[in-house]
Amino acid sequence: MHVVLAISGGADSMALAYAVSRAVGSSKCYALTVDHGFRPESSREAKDVSRLMRHLGITHEIRRLDWDSTGSSKDRITSLPPVQRLEEIARERRYAEIADVCHKHGIGAVLTGHHAGDQAETFLLRLLRQSGVYGMAGMALQTPLTAAAPMEWPNTTTPAVIVRPLLQFKKDALYDICKTQGIRWHEDASNKDSRFRRNQLRQVITARSRDPKSPFNVDSLLRMCDIMQGHREYINQEVGRHLAGSAKFDTSSGTVELVATDDGKGGLPLWAANAAVRERVLAEVMSWVNCKGHPPELAHLQQFSRALDSYYRQPSVAGPVSAAGVTVIPPSSRHGWLFCRQAPRPGEIEPHEGLALGSSVVWDKRLIISASWPGNQSAGSVTWGLYSLDDAMRRWHGQISEHRNQLKRARKRLEPHMVQVTQPVVCIRIADAGGAQTYPVLALGYILESRPASGIAIAIRVLGKVGSAASEIVR
DSSP states (O other): OOEEEEOOSSHHHHHHHHHHHHHHOGGGEEEEEEEOOOSTTHHHHHHHHHHHHHHTTOEEEEEEOOOOTTOSOTTOOOOOOOHHHHHHHHHHHHHHHHHHHHHHHTOOEEEOOOOHHHHHHHHHHHHHTTOOHHHHTOOOSEEEOOOOOOTTOTTOOSOOEEEOTTTTSOHHHHHHHHHHTTOOOOOOGGGGOTTSHHHHHHHHHHHHTTOTTSTTOHHHHHHHHHHHHHHHHHHHHHHHHHHHHHEEEETTTTEEEEOSOSSSSSOOOGGGTSHHHHHHHHHHHHHHHHOOSSOOOHHHHHHHHHHHHHHHHOGGGOOOEEETTEEEEOOOSSOSEEEEEOOOOTTOSOOEEEEETTOEEEETTTEEEEEEOTTOSOGGGEEEEEEEHHHHHHHHHHHHHHHHHHHHHTTOOOOOHHHHTTSEEEEEEEEETTEEEEEEEEETTEEOTTOSOTTOEEEEEETTOTTOOOEEEEO
16 A cells, blocks of 8 residues: 545545545555544444445545543543644644554555645634744645654654645535545534634635635635745755754754854854744754644744844843743853753653663654663563653662763763753663662763663664664663
8 A cells, every 4th residue: 555545524535535546546545534523423424434435445444533531431522622722632633543554554645635725724824823934835735744653663764744635626626526426425514613713714715715806715825825835945945054054963862953153253143144044943943852743833933033132132141941842042152052852840751661672662752762782691681761860860869960970070071951851861670580670871861880781772863853863872
């Protein structure tokens, strides 16, 4: 199978299934319907979609979301998110299911039924949110599927891509395909729920779009998207150039350092000189650090941008700023602008214990860490684990404190404390006839001199980042 088809059962996705199956062959398609369970009839509709997919010769799977926080019944909805976040959370969960299907079947592309009307709605939504060029450029034809990787498949190195082949097709054309080919579809009643902003805009666009002079005409809105996409392409080129020359991505710590000045006199660096380019450089860096499946909000980008301006006006009073799960630390004599994960709350990062040597694990939803012990003859009696620095200090305070002192005496470069608290502590557990002992082997970015596991190898890379080579920490 070559592609996953995201099928809701509406006319757009059913037309997509028909067209793609005829273009590449039904045997190369795998259809997925995510039943959100918001409506009583959704389960019946999903089963009907399954029958229609079989008619087209397409393998189909249904996944139903469980909103029951008590876990007592998967068929009962008892704990829906608030209306204000319902669409956002449902989308995140839907794409997590899609990503899981891609991984399990080794499929690298997901096709969706987003059409011209969806693009027009997206433009207006982002305009109302005061988005910049990137937001108003709308949905791209192809984007990475950035849903966070589940714990059980951390070895994924290249995320699948989402492809939207119908963005230039209007909804009426998709209805026509279904009608002429005798394909049934379902109208989702929730699409008319005026509590949701997107539905409100859809109703306005539908009512006024036939007037070519209307600001809500779909063709006019799509032309604006095209213009913005041209600007976005140029800015992307500039951002890539500046990141290549001004950014240092550290996969072992999940941090990014941007140069503080290009002239050696403390002046504004080139990457920050243009407001549009600066915004996108910050967005790329923040997304790399927090590994979230969506770009940072404009308000957060502006917050960081103001911190930069404040620093260059009065460096002596500048301090760290945190937003969107990222902290930026002002330049010092040892580093430029340093971006790291925001300090975790106590207990926020759960420990991982009892891991088999040779395995990998996603830690803190952003770093993929593996441990192996080449040449070890007793691997069955040795496991490894991961802890936050906060948890590790409660278990091995003396050992890690002495480790820090040894690093200082050896004049090793230690990250600022705000970075240290975001780094993992790796331990091993060795069991023998006399019992079991657990030892920290990596803390503060360095191996412990007193570690008993000589030769153990630990590698760290950033989750879902294409080209993010593993950083060998211990060898």
